[in-house]
Amino acid sequence: MDVPAFAASFKPIDWAIPFFVLLIVAEMIFAKRTGGARFESRDSAASLLMGLGSTVSSILYGGLIGAWLIFVYDFRLLDIPFAWWVWPIALVLDDFFYYWSHRWAHTVRWFWAEHVIHHSSQHYNLTTALRQPWTGLFTLKWLWLGSVMVLIGFHPVMVGIVGGINLVYQFWIHTEAIKKCPDWFEAVMNTPSHHRVHHGINPRYLDRNYAGIFIIWDKMFGTFQPELDDEDIRYGVVKNLGTYNPLRIAFHEWLAIADDMRKAGNWRDAMMFLLAPPGWSPDGSRSTSREILERWEARRRQVGPAE
C-alpha cells in the first residue's frame, strides 16, 4: 500500500518538541509567580536527560521494531486505507491497546522495570512527562501487543503516527498548574487531575487511571479513581530513588530483578520475581500495591475514615 507523502515524513513528537520546551518554561514562570507547581533543578535535569536518552535509544532500536512491523504487515487480515475516517478509528484503537499495555506495565514486574522510570520522580511537572525509559526493547511487548493493530491491517506508518499523537497528548497532563477541566472533558478525556492520581503513591491511588487519551477505558475496566480534595498526593514510587544519576535511574529495576532472580531459592520463585506484580516476594517481606491498599483499608476501618 502506498503511504501518502505527508504521513511518510510526519513525526508528531519531533513537531511537538519546541512546544514542550516553551510549555516547561511557561510552567516554571507560573510556579515562580503562584507557587502552584514545584521544580527541583536536579530532578528536572534527571527527567530531561532521561527524555533525551529515550530519544537516542528509540533511534538506535527503532529500525529493528520498524522492520518487524513491516514484516508483520504482510500477514494483515484487512487492507485498511489511509482514508481520513480511518485516522480517528486508529487513534481510539491505539489508545485502547495503550490502556492494556500501560496496565500490564504496572502489574507485571518485567514490564514495570521499563515503566518505573517514568514514575521515579517525586515531583509532578511537565519535565516529569519527559522522564522516559531507555529500555523499551527489553520488554518485547512490541513483538506482540505492539503488532496487533498492524496485524489487523493498519499500516505501520499510521500506527506510528497515532502512537506519537497519544504520547504528545499525554505531555500536557503532567502538571499541577491545572486543577480541573470542564466536567464534560473530565468525563471523557484523560486530564491533569486524573493523571495526578495515576502518579500518586497514596494507597488508594496506586495502580489507578491507566488511560492515555480517553479516561473511559478506566471507567469501563474498573480502574478509575477520581482525585479527592481531602487527600494531598504523594508522587513517586513505593520505594523512592535516592539518586539523580540517569544511568542508575534507567537500569535500577532491571538490576534488582536480576539480583532477586539470582538469589531465588527455586525456579518458580525466580519466574515470579520476573512476572508477578512489583513488590511480590516469596516470604511476603515486601508489599504489592494490592497488599498496601488492604493494609490501608484495614487501618481505616480500625481508626475511622478521618485517618
Next chain:
Amino acid sequence: MLELLIFLGSLLGIAAMVLVNRQLGLFEAATISSLDDATRRLDTDQIGFMAGPGILADDNRTALVEEKGSGRIGLLVVAGSDVVIRYLDPGSVRAAKMGEGRDIHLELNDFTFAPVELAISDTSTARHWADRLNSMQG
C-alpha cells in the same frame, strides 16, 4: 553529523532549562522538623510502622527510627524538596563509619541510594547508632 549537532543542541537546551530552574528556585528544601515528624512520615509510608527509639540529625536532614519488634531501622533522608525512606534490615548496610567530627558516613547496599552523612552532635550517641547500623551489614 547532523544527528550529533542535534544531540549537542539538545544537551545545551537541557542545560539552559535547568539553569532557569535553578535561578528561579521553584521549590522549598524539605526538612524533618522533629522525631515525631519522622515517625509520622514512616507511618504514612509504611502503614503500621511501630516506632521505637530514634535520632534526628542536627541539621534536620536525616533521621533514624527503630521499629519495635522487627528490629528494622527506618532511615529518612532529605533529597531536595522531598524525603526518601529506606528500611534497613540485616544486609542493607555496606558501612557506617564515624567521620572526623561526629558525623556518620553511611553507605547502603542499594544501587539507588547515594551515601549519606548523618550529623549527630553527641559522640556517644553517634557511636551507638554507628554500631547499630553496622550490625545491619551483610
